[in-house]
Amino acid sequence: MTGTERLRAENVVLGYGDAPIVDGLSIEVPDGSFTVIVGANGSGKSTLLRGLARLLRPSQGEVVLDERPLRAYGSKELARLLGLLPQSQAAPESIGVADLVARGRYPHQTLLRQWSPSDAAAVERALERTGTAELADRTFDELSGGQRQRVWVAMALAQETSILLLDEPTTFLDIAHQVDLLDLCSQLQQENGYTMVLVLHDLNLATRYATHLVAMKDGSIVAQGEPSAIITPALVEEVFGLPCTVIPDPETGTPLVIPRRSPHMPPNPLPEQQGESQ
Amino acid sequence: MTRRWNVVAGPLALRFHVRSVVVAGLLVLALVGAILASLTLGAHPVGLVPALQAVFGEGSVADELIVGQLRLPRVLTGALVGAALGMAGSLFQSVTRNPLGSPDVIGFTSGASTGALVAILVLGMGAGGTAIGAVLGGAATAAIVFALATRHGVAPLRLVLVGIGAGAILLAVNQLMIVRSQLYDAQSAAVWLVGSLAGRGWPDVMFLLPVVIIGGVLAAALASALTLGEFSDDRSASLGLRPGRVRLGAVTVGVLLASAAVAAAGPIQFVALAAPQISRRLTGATGPNALTAALTGSVLLVLSDLAAREAFQPRQLPVGVVTGLVGGLYLIWLLGHEWRKGRG
Numbered sequence: 003m004t005g006t007e008r009l010r011a012e013n014v015v016l017g018y019g020d021a022p023i024v025d026g027l028s029i030e031v032p033d034g035s036f037t038v039i040v041g042a043n044g045s046g047k048s049t050l051l052r053g054l055a056r057l058l059r060p061s062q063g064e065v066v067l068d069e070r071p072l073r074a075y076g077s078k079e080l081a082r083l084l085g086l087l088p089q090s091q092a093a094p095e096s097i098g099v100a101d102l103v104a105r106g107r108y109p110h111q112t113l114l115r116q117w118s119p120s121d122a123a124a125v126e127r128a129l130e131r132t133g134t135a136e137l138a139d140r141t142f143d144e145l146s147g148g149q150r151q152r153v154w155v156a157m158a159l160a161q162e163t164s165i166l167l168l169d170e171p172t173t174f175l176d177i178a179h180q181v182d183l184l185d186l187c188s189q190l191q192q193e194n195g196y197t198m199v200l201v202l203h204d205l206n207l208a209t210r211y212a213t214h215l216v217a218m219k220d221g222s223i224v225a226q227g228e229p230s231a232i233i234t235p236a237l238v239e240e241v242f243g244l245p246c247t248v249i250p251d252p253e254t255g256t257p258l259v260i261p262r263r264s265p266h267m268p269p270n271p272l273p274e275q276q277g278e279s280q
Numbered sequence: 281m282t283r284r285w286n287v288v289a290g291p292l293a294l295r296f297h298v299r300s301v302v303v304a305g306l307l308v309l310a311l312v313g314a315i316l317a318s319l320t321l322g323a324h325p326v327g328l329v330p331a332l333q334a335v336f337g338e339g340s341v342a343d344e345l346i347v348g349q350l351r352l353p354r355v356l357t358g359a360l361v362g363a364a365l366g367m368a369g370s371l372f373q374s375v376t377r378n379p380l381g382s383p384d385v386i387g388f389t390s391g392a393s394t395g396a397l398v399a400i401l402v403l404g405m406g407a408g409g410t411a412i413g414a415v416l417g418g419a420a421t422a423a424i425v426f427a428l429a430t431r432h433g434v435a436p437l438r439l440v441l442v443g444i445g446a447g448a449i450l451l452a453v454n455q456l457m458i459v460r461s462q463l464y465d466a467q468s469a470a471v472w473l474v475g476s477l478a479g480r481g482w483p484d485v486m487f488l489l490p491v492v493i494i495g496g497v498l499a500a501a502l503a504s505a506l507t508l509g510e511f512s513d514d515r516s517a518s519l520g521l522r523p524g525r526v527r528l529g530a531v532t533v534g535v536l537l538a539s540a541a542v543a544a545a546g547p548i549q550f551v552a553l554a555a556p557q558i559s560r561r562l563t564g565a566t567g568p569n570a571l572t573a574a575l576t577g578s579v580l581l582v583l584s585d586l587a588a589r590e591a592f593q594p595r596q597l598p599v600g601v602v603t604g605l606v607g608g609l610y611l612i613w614l615l616g617h618e619w620r621k622g623r624g
Contacts, residue, residue: 076520090511105519116294116295
């Protein structure tokens, strides 16, 4: 390991109880990158993300941020450098959107310094950047799924970290809102200099947006790098157990993964078949 | 839109929820009114002016006895017990993220009762021993429930469920102790178990006052952390909170307050459950709102005790009977209301 990037893991063992899920993994998150971690269910991608955010402490090895191990940081101190969007959607009953985003300022506040102009400015900026300023006066309960996810991102932005980790942020969204959210993340990475690390399920969206793709299997990294450099039918078959073809995405030129036809699919309604049946 | 006041003074930068401040002010007025009513009304009515004179030691001998030595300490004990229960309830409900997560539902009040009953029935102790027994019983129950509910941290729902289980066991133990005791002891224990403010005097006020003040300061210090803790643990941890530590702190403070209240007045039902819910609906604010919950609890208990004392003259009821009645009705209404809104 050269150890030049701000956030990296060195031979970490992560898991719950005795059985490690991630076993001796090392990774460097390129600064300013849009890093996406992909893998099958149970491959350890969310576990790795939780380890990078210190929600899970490694039983061996070390996650390092700015040359200091994560365990050496105070809890608020770390929360000023590194933000996380967990999968949980739970919010306090009938909380207002502006209130919710303002909670993101917690790591910058103390008992005697509960609210300062810099807090107000950060909240306003976060609402603007996520396009949720017009929702500020609504309650969170009234919002649609897509709006809610944007508001959660706003809360994480109000935290004013330079690194943002997102755990499957698109899971509950329809395809249009998935694209919308990833556009937002990409914009934050390109225009505002955030380092983004996302766990995603949709491989084709991952290859579209990632500048750095990490493929995991059984708690280890199988391949990582630029999507077009690493995505091959062989890799997808190894990581997901899915036979597929990979073609260039007609819109973006990024790798597009097309699953192979299985014998259980209904017959294709090809023109000559339609002709036969009539 | 929730309006807020930002107050900046030197290194201080505080933030107040406007509606909460207004509600707190109105609750203070209501409390003062309820206390004055308690001082003046009764089998021996005292006018407002003579009552105030008696409070400040300038009334007639009879008024000073009735108001200064009987009614005032009783109503102050009621206000402090109500405040302690309201705050304890708000802390527990915030920690468990559950409106039913109040100390009387999740076993801590039963545990304090067990401690007190051991003191009364087994050790034959007086009022002081009963109070110590209640505090020890409440603390021991909390420690056991917390230990049993801990597995990779304390999951809020597990705390509620383990607490309900512990409460059921302790209730059985309490009943067993009463059944196995002498008739006279059993009767006095049963009266104590209803919860009453009858005959409470200045020593009770002096015991409760520091507990409520210390508990209030600690609850205020925990407020912003608890408010953040209403998110999931992952989210609050990613914002720099240590959810486990905050929970342990809040439960400790809550047990202290609830046990002190039980020690002074017996296990009065419903106040800890309802006060935080009522105050939350009044303020419309998220978070534990310990101060408004405390004031709501005070008003509720002072009014309930006034009703218990005067509504059924010449008979006086223990205040626990009134809070139990009102509380049952309130809970039915609450459940029906939430159910219609699709949340129950």
